[in-house]
Amino acid sequence: MLHYGALCPPEKRRRESAGGTLRAVHELLGRLIVEYEPDAMAVESVFAALNLNTALRLAEVRGVVLLCAEQHGIPVHSYSPRQVKASVAGYGQATKEQIQLMVRAILALQETPQPADAADALAVALCHLQAEHTRRRFVFPSESPSTHAARAAGGATHNRALRISTGR
Numbered sequence: 001m002l003h004y005g006a007l008c009p010p011e012k013r014r015r016e017s018a019g020g021t022l023r024a025v026h027e028l029l030g031r032l033i034v035e036y037e038p039d040a041m042a043v044e045s046v047f048a049a050l051n052l053n054t055a056l057r058l059a060e061v062r063g064v065v066l067l068c069a070e071q072h073g074i075p076v077h078s079y080s081p082r083q084v085k086a087s088v089a090g091y092g093q094a095t096k097e098q099i100q101l102m103v104r105a106i107l108a109l110q111e112t113p114q115p116a117d118a119a120d121a122l123a124v125a126l127c128h129l130q131a132e133h134t135r136r137r138f139v140f141p142s143e144s145p146s147t148h149a150a151r152a153a154g155g156a157t158h159n160r161a162l163r164i165s166t167g168r
Contacts, residue, residue, distance in 0.1 A: 002036055006117040018057075022064050029068045041069045041076045042128035044084060044120070079127050084120075087127035099123050 007028055009021045043066070046059045069076045082092035089102045100119040104112045106126060113119040 003032075004113060004118050004122050006115050006121065008115070008117075018060070022060060025061055025064050026068050029065060030072070033068065033072045033074065038074060040128065040132070041065070041074050042124045043076060043078050044124050045078045045080050047081050077128050077131070079124060079131070084123050084127045087130050088123045096120070 007025060009024055013020060013024075043062060046055060046062055066076055079087075085094040085099060086092040088094070088106065089098050091098075094102070096116045096119070100112050100116060103109070103119045103122045103126065107122065113122055
């Protein structure tokens with residue numbers, strides 16, 4: 001693991017300018033992409049939140065993340081919250097605390113990742129790594145054997161996934 005964290009813009013900035021917050025996400029993500037050169041990005045799909053405003057803010061940030069990835073030519077993989085939870089904790093209804101503890105255990109971290117959004121980001125990355133391992137191990141109908149062989153012949157790659165949180 002190279003780095004993890006969560007972008008938490010100050011409340012004042014979020015209230016003053018939604019565009020400014022989205023711009024900060026785009027700039028930070030662009031810098032992280034240049035610094036770490038990820039092979040892929042993994043994002044959590046937008047879910048039907050109880051709070052419509054939260055769902056809209058998440059969708060806006062997700063759009064910025066997808067745009068930034070496209071601008072840098074990085075493929076993006078999307079996973080539902082249940083997929084992430086099932087992949088990391090073995091249970092699609094796992095709590096945030098359970099996800100934090102499992103991420104800590106899987107990555108053999110000394111401390112529990114904080115804030116919870118950072119643990120969520122790591123969980124999405126772990127989910128993607130597991131899904132990518134399965135994709136590479138098996139040739140799926142949408143992938144020809146020559147495409148699979150060409151990808152496999154590419155040698156070891158370092159899968160890195162980024163997730164940005166705006167501090168819901």
